[in-house]
Amino acid sequence: MxxxxxxxxxxxxxxxxxxxxxxxxxxxxxxxxxxxxxxxxxxxxxxxxxxxxxxxxxxxxxxxxxxxxxxxxxxxxxxxxxxxxxxxxxxxxxxxxxxxxxxxxxxxxxxxxxxxxxxxxxxxxxxxxxxxxxxxxxxxxxxxxxxxxxxxxxxxxxxxxxxxxxxxxxxxxxxxxxxxxxxxxxEFNIKEWCNNCLSLSSFYSENENNYDYAKQCFLASLLIAENEQDDDVKKEIQANVYLVMGKYFSSYFKLYYQAEKLKSAHQDKDNNYDFVTPNTTVPDNTLERLENEKKRQKILDSIQFNQDKYNSNPLFSQLDFTPIQSKLTQPITLEPILDFESARKCFLQAQHYFNKAKKYYQLDGFVTEYVNIEFDMVNLYEYLIKFETIGKRKTTMYKKRLELIEPLLQELNPQYFYSQVQAIYFKCGEIYSEIAKLFERMSANLQETSLYNNFLFKAIDNYQKYINTYDMKGVDKDEAIKNDIDTFILAKCEIAICHKNVQGMNRLVYDHLNKSISNFKSIVELLKLPSNQDIFNRFQDEYQLCQDMLRLLPQKTKFLSDKLG
Structure with a gap:
């Protein structure tokens, strides 16, 4: 042939x-x-x-x-x-x-x-x-x-x-x-193209800290979405773009939050100690402070935005973003976050686009997406709090975090939304614990002490409810705990610390110290199981904290026991 x-x-x-x-x-x-x-x-x-x-x-x-x-x-x-x-x-x-x-x-x-x-x-x-x-x-x-x-x-x-x-x-x-x-x-599938481009945007912002290319990607998605003929599909694409835009600002905000957090990271461990003996000393944190400062500077140096090398060499040179940017209700601009005002500006930009995404992803019909956005908002408030210096305003923001997710516990059936309910209990426990730390410094009278204790009790209650959710797994309970061992151990540690921090009458403090000791013991027993050797190696700090508490707290309970007669 x-x-x-x-x-x-x-x-x-x-x-x-x-x-x-x-x-x-x-x-x-x-x-x-x-x-x-x-x-x-x-x-x-x-x-x-x-x-x-x-x-x-x-x-x-x-x-x-x-x-x-x-x-x-x-x-x-x-x-x-x-x-x-x-x-x-x-x-x-x-x-x-x-x-x-x-x-x-x-x-x-x-x-x-x-x-x-x-x-x-x-x-x-x-x-x-x-x-x-x-x-x-x-x-x-x-x-x-x-x-x-x-x-x-x-x-x-x-x-x-x-x-x-x-x-x-x-x-x-x-x-x-x-x-x-x-x-x-x-001809290509517009929805598929936009979703892939949004994934690329997330990669650039969350993995590369390259906010110029991340911005180009979500603007390209918004522009290409204009060609979609199906209105329902178009609305879905636009909601996804707004969601990525919210995450864009949130991801940027998080880097400055992490940098700010490193300034005081060395103090966090000390807050868990109760100095009950004269020979208990504060460890020298000089080296840790220096190391944290290096980490902090590395984070700040990694942030890339408004750089000519990316904007003069765009990913999609054939696209003109000018028309689409003129339609945006909030400008896509970034600036260094150095104080509360600049932090608040970034917060409002992220909040604006998360709220636009929520107009499409409503609780009735999009439970998982809605809950995830609420958690994004909860995290935003966490970042903002780090730049706030006034205690009352911090407390207000912590309560706003609770208002976003705590009511969802009445709406969600744990049988169908198990992981979401779990995450809400854990996060609520975390938030109540943080509020308690604020009130600990203000507990000057019985009423303030009672308020402080109530926040601790709510933290304990939520952490315990998180732990109790594993009972729903039945015969798979142990396997489920092993899969979530990090958060499980952290929840138990937080319960033990909250019990330890209860203030007030001697009998109340004595009872909660014993509960704290019991929880610290259970963590040590869990970590020392032969099958948990790899977990033990990862949780050396928590293990050391437990050992220190089990050495120090019995001395305090003995002191209180003697006083109680």
Whole structure:
């Protein structure tokens, strides 16, 4: 069979593949194309390997697209072997076969082999882009063919590295996929494009601290969403954009919060100690302070925004963001957060876009999304509190955090929203504990002491309810605790510390100190289980705290016991 006949058959195959088959027989034209190729393949001489390779490449692709995976893998693998030595001549066929084989292996969870085939395809595409010539016939590889192949290769590599948990490489290939989709000007799924672009935005803000590229990504999504014809889909995309915009400001705010927190991190451990003996001394925290200052400076140095190197080299050079930015109700501007006023400005920007997202993601219909946004808002208040210096205003903000999530406990059935209810109990315990710390410094009379204790009791109650949720797991309780061991141990530590910090009448303090000792003992027993050796190694600070408390607190209970008679 000569090349002209080959070209004629391939053209007939393409004509068949251009037919839109009815839903009742979705593969009708593809099956006809398979039969056409199989029938004519037998007329190709065995030594005409290049033509066999071209036919097998098309056959393998058709078998896989008609869900005949095993034979598709075999035929595509044969095509790759048959086309060895003809890479420059039949680039699009060998690359398509390499991609098909790679996806079969990736779907079978053989990621190493999948990566090997995609890497071969990637290298061949790069080489061919530098030497591509004008199209001669249907078998020739054009620049558009190569870019389409490159697009699919990047798409597959983004998925592959996502499965390999390599977020940096996955994001880079996702970025190139999005760029090629715009460059090729072919029709693509707008919702899918926007969601991928928003994921890229989150990667840049949360992993790279690159707020210029993160901004470009969500603005691109907002701009591309304007082309969506389905109003419901468009509203969903816009809500997702607003959500990412809220997280953009929140992520930026969090970095300054973390930097500010490091200023006083060395003091946090000391707050857990009760100095009941004359020989108890405050540890020298000089080295820790110096180390924390280095960490703090590293965080501040990592923040990238308003930088020419990113804005003069945009990710999507073909898009003009000016019209879409003019429609925004809040400007997308960032500035260093140095005091409460600059912190409040960033807080309000994040809050604004979270509230816009909540107009779509309402509790009735979007429980998980709604709860997650409420937690985002809770975190925002936490960041803002760090920059507030007035105790009363701090207390007000802590209470606003509770107002966001505590009422949800009346709305959510723990049987269906177990993880959300768990998270709310834990967070409420944390917030009540933080409020108690504020009141501890103000407990000058019986009424203030009672108020302080009530916050401690509410913290204990919420932490205990968090722990009690594991009873719902039945026979899987131990496994569930092991999966959440970090928060489980922290909850038990907080309960022990809250009991230890109760103030007031001797009998009340004595009773709660004994409860504290009991909780500290249970933590030590849990950490010292032979099966928990890896956990023990991770929780050395908590273990040391427990040991210190078990050494110091019995002395205090003995002192109180003697006074009580």
């Amino acid at each position: 000569d090349k002209q006949n080959i070209i004629s058959i391939l053209e007939k195959v393409e004509q068949l593949l251009s037919i839109n088959d009815p839903d009742s027989t979705p593969f009708k034209s593809k099956y006809e194309a398979i039969e056409l190729l199989k029938t004519n393949r037998s007329n190709i001489k065995e030594d005409d390997k290049e033509f066999l390779g071209v036919f097998d490449s098309k056959l393998g692709d058709l078998y896989i697209s008609t869900e005949e995976i095993t034979i598709g893998l075999q035929v595509s693998t044969n095509a790759i072997k048959e086309l060895e030595g003809y890479e420059s001549k039949y680039t699009k066929y060998i690359c398509k076969s390499l991609q098909n084989v790679s996806m079969v292996y990736i779907n079978r969870n053989d990621l190493t082999l999948g990566n090997e085939y995609l890497s071969r395809s990637e290298s061949l595409i790069k080489e061919s882009l530098a030497t591509v010539s004008d199209s001669v016939d249907i078998t020739s590889t054009t620049i558009d063919d190569l870019k389409s192949l490159d697009l699919m290769n990047c798409f597959y590599l983004a998925q592959l590295y996502g499965l390999l948990k390599d977020s940096e490489k996955s994001s880079k290939y996702c970025e190139k996929t999005l760029q090629l989709q715009l460059e090729l000007k072919k």
